Amino acid sequence: MDFSDTTEEAAFRMEARAWLDANATPKAHPNQTWASVLEDKTRDNIVRLCKEFQSRRHADGWACLHWPKEYGGRGCTAIERVIYGQEESRYIVPRGVVEIGQGMAGPILMKYATADQKARYLPPMATGEEIWCQIFSEASAGSDLAGLRMAATKDGDADDADWILDGEKIWTSGAHYSDFGITIARSDGAVAKHKGLTFFFIDMKSPGISIAPIRQISGSSHFNSVRFDNVRVPDAQRLGAVGEGWKVALATLMNERVSVGEAPGPDFEQIFALAQTVELNDRPAIENQMVRSKLAHWYCETAGLKNTRMRSVSALSRGETPGPENSITKLVSATKAQDIARFGADLMDQCAVITDPDLVLGDGRFQQSYMQSPAMRIAGGTDEILRNIIAEHVLKLPSEPRADKGLAFSEIPTGNVAGETGP
Amino acid sequence: MNFDFSPEQELLRDQARSFLAANCGAPLARKLLDGNVAAGDDLYRQMAELGWIGTGVPEEYGGFGAGGLELCVLAEELGRGLAPAPIATATYLAIPLLLLAGSEAQKRKYLTPLVGGELTVTIAVNEGPRNATPRNVATMAENNLITGVKYPVADGARADLALVLCADQGGGSFYLVALNEPGVVREDIPAQDPSRPQAKVSFDGAQGKAVGKPGEGWALLAKIYDHAAVLYAFEQMGGAHAALDQACDYARARFAFGRAIGSYQGVKHKLADMYVAATLAKSNCYYAAWALSTDAAELPLAAATARVSATKAFDMCASENIQIHGGMGCTWEVDCHLYYRRARSLAVNIGSNLVWEEKLVRALETRPEEAA
Structure with missing residues (x-):
């Protein structure tokens, strides 16, 4: 070693x-x-x-x-x-x-676009002149992304007829300033869920696209909803065959799960420093055994993730494909971030109600992380989906029976949730 | 960079794994559980023939002069294979202590037969229910005559030699005592994990020879514990993965309500959490192995981190393995309890997680500025 x-x-x-x-x-x-x-x-x-x-x-x-x-x-x-x-x-x-376009849209174009399209779109994506976004999720299709409902309808019978997109997408980062986007829509509701999807890239200035920011519990607005009203898309902007959109999307999703990585916010070093700063029961908090035990736990997790990353890097360095060990990164770090934020507030005691960076210890970052970390446990694969992936792909456990298996999309039960309107 | 074991070390792992699968594992552990105290003796001799006991011992004393990494690989496999033999006590604790503090004459006299398996050695520190600190060790050495009662002593009823920690010179001192000689009475005591037997050893004027300088006993022990913590962590991590494998196998094979129980999220999420704990432990073990093999300044922190992670991982995997097996997991016939017992005996044998969490945080408090 x-x-x-x-x-x-x-x-x-x-x-x-x-x-x-x-x-x-x-x-x-x-x-x-x-x-x-x-x-x-x-x-x-x-x-x-x-x-x-x-x-x-x-x-x-x-x-x-x-x-x-x-x-x-x-x-x-x-x-x-x-x-x-x-x-x-x-x-x-x-x-x-620039990262979403270069990380997700670029590789998809390289694989599915024509030579002319690659020559037109990839160089300005590389220089940063043109920004791309990814428009996948819907309010009623989150973890079950393939249950998406935005309709893609052909305008006429010609093979190369335009497509008309109608529906509403959500959780799109950077929609406002993007020039282009990649998206996926349902072109056929009469076949099984995964089989009726088609993948496109779109010009964000197309008529009929309206973008609205989503205000998150942290107060910031990193995401948007993107509404499509009769948006016309040339058939040339279809990526992959009609009905093969899921296959195209899967490649980008794997990129996303890799790229989300570790949760931001105060980590071990910040909670350790805070414990060395504040008092608990008239003694420095760092002298409290319960505090020390929690610090030891978070240090083990932090070091464990760092060393896990090193093992993957080591495999890359040998020219090998890393093992599945990195699948634990986001699962561990998101909950850790939330726990550390919460415990940081406990250590600050009554003053923890303040968010003003000038008045509260830690520049208000613990309070900020408390409000941001719930989203980290959901973005790019929820805790529950990540546990399914570890269990099914790494530990080879059987998948759960699916109630929608073998059904045409239009026959799948939807329950009484937002966005429930048939295709 | 190469943060992994070498192809030669992986070869050693393959050899160890198949040897232990054929000669050890649950069947041998069960013989010890059933009271056959000599059941592990053959295995120990075979391990000596394979060169395992002398892995970390320089060639001039009959060993193989390999570094700490080979020992780490072996320890992981000993954990996976539920190895019952006194190899852990000898190779993680007693032999390193002799190498560290023994005189040249002592090394020449004892290491070769220890490496060859003709002699076995253990370490005797604890004196009953109070935790092992200088205040709680009263065994005395007067003119090299040892008097006191030590328990629990791992493998103490069968070992030939013991390194006995005595309370003298303030800092304590180690003495090497032949346990077959007059003045020593030893008895097996019932142990939670009988595949790792424990004994009560009473010394009444037994002849001892000082190992190391007078008064440096506790300091030596702390140093050896940092070394041993890495190896115990590897053993625990190996055990955690074995318990996880057993739980996954069962979850795939066992059906309830018409489907494999491993298809239920309530079960598969538990298994995913076990995998997370075992993976964090493994990665921390690897870093500790690097620190051990390079004698890095980070060793105390790296060892404590590996030890705490691995204790948690094995505890969790062994407990939840029973849970996943349901009622059958609580029966003597099913092997779950072998890991469950081993998880606890390994968790406490060089200090529990309460002790190691404290060592971890203390190491963080004293680390150099730039390491933060």
Whole structure:
């Protein structure tokens, strides 16, 4: 066992570090975020800075590390991406605007689009000139995404007739500032759930698209609902065959589950520092055995996730596919973030009711995380879905019988929930 | 980077796993449960022939001079295979203590027969119900004559030698005592995990030889415990995975209400949580193995982290394995209780999680600034 790079890895690391040194500011401390140093936090400014940074990346050959060079990427190996990520995590870097397109839409276009479409859309996605979003979920189709209801209807009988999209999507990040989006809709309600779906990419300026922000319990609005009223989409923008949309979507979803990663918010080091700061029963809280036991538990989880990641990186470094161990990351970290936020408030005692960063310990981040962490336990696969995935894919346990198996989509029971209108 | 075991170490694992599956596992553990105290003797000799006892012992003393990583691989497999033999006490604790503190003459005299399996050795620290701290150890050594009562002593009724912690010189001192000599009386005591037998050993003027400097006994023990915690953690992690495997096998095969119980989320989510605990423990064990094999400054923190994670994982997997087996899991015939017993005996043998959580946090409080 050793943690040192191979000669090639070390050379790549130095190259990445040199570029970052020339183009970004090192973090003052490991948990410093871009958001915390940003003065103008308006959306327009965030988008502008992200596009600018992406353009610089592209000019110097550091854009879309995993993409082939012909589309404007760098053609890196998996281990090189990890190394770049390790290096970049030590710098303040604008992020959050270009990633969904480059991570999810780009690879789908590479696989399913025509040569002309790839030449038209991929290079501006790589430079950050054009932003893409992903428009999948619906209010009544969350974990059961294949139960989505947005209708895709052909306008006429011609093979290449346009499609008309009608329905409402939800949880779309960046819909407002995106130029294009990838989406999936039901083209046939008379066949089984997974078989009646078709995949498209759309121009977000198409007539009939209306976007509204969703206000979350944290007060912020990272997501939107996107309404489609008679939105006309050329058949050329269909990706994959009619009725094969689920297969196309699955590839992007696997990317999402990998990319969601660890929950943000105060982690072990912050709760440890807080316990060393506050008092409990007239003694430093850190001297309390219950506090120490909880700290030990969270340290074990934090170290366990870090070391699990190292095992996967090690497999990548050998050119192998990592094992299933990383499937635990989000499941463990989201609940840990929520528990730490809650216990941080307990340690602050009565003052924990305050959210003003200037008046409360920890800059208000524990209070913020308390409101953000519930969403982390749901986004990109709920705790329950992740446990199903571990149990069924890793431990090879049988799946639960499905009440919708073998039924045409239109025959599937829906219950009395939001969005229940037949296709 | 390579945060994994080498192909040679994986070969050792394969060899150990198939050897233990053929010669050990539940059938042997059950013989010990049924009172056949000598049932593990053959296995121990075979392990010695395979070179396992001397894995971490330098070649000049008859060992193989391998590093800590090979011992970690073996420990994981001993846990998976429910190995009953006194190999853990000898290879994790007593032999490392002799290597660390024994005189050159002592190493020359004892290590070769220990490595060859002709002699067995244990360590005697505890003196009854109060936890093992300097205040609670009263065994005395006067002119190398040892007097006091030690229990529980792992494998104490059958071992040839014991390293006995005595209360002298303030910091305590270790003495090597031949347990077959006059002045030593020992008896088996009923143990929760009879496949890891425990004894009460009474010393009444027994002849001992000092190991290490007078007064450094407790400091030596702390150092050896950091070393042993990594190996016990590997053994616990191996046991956790074995219990998880048994639970998954059963959940796939057992039907209720017309379908496999593993298809119910109430059962499969429990199994997923067991997998999470076992995976966190495994990853923390790997880091501790690296710290052990490089004698890194992080060893105390890494060892405590692995130990705490692995204790929780084995406890959880062993308990929930019974739960998933339902009523049958509570019967003597089904093997679940073998892991359940082993989980508890391993959880407390070098200090419980209450002790190791405290060590973990203390290590965090004293770590250098840049490590945070």
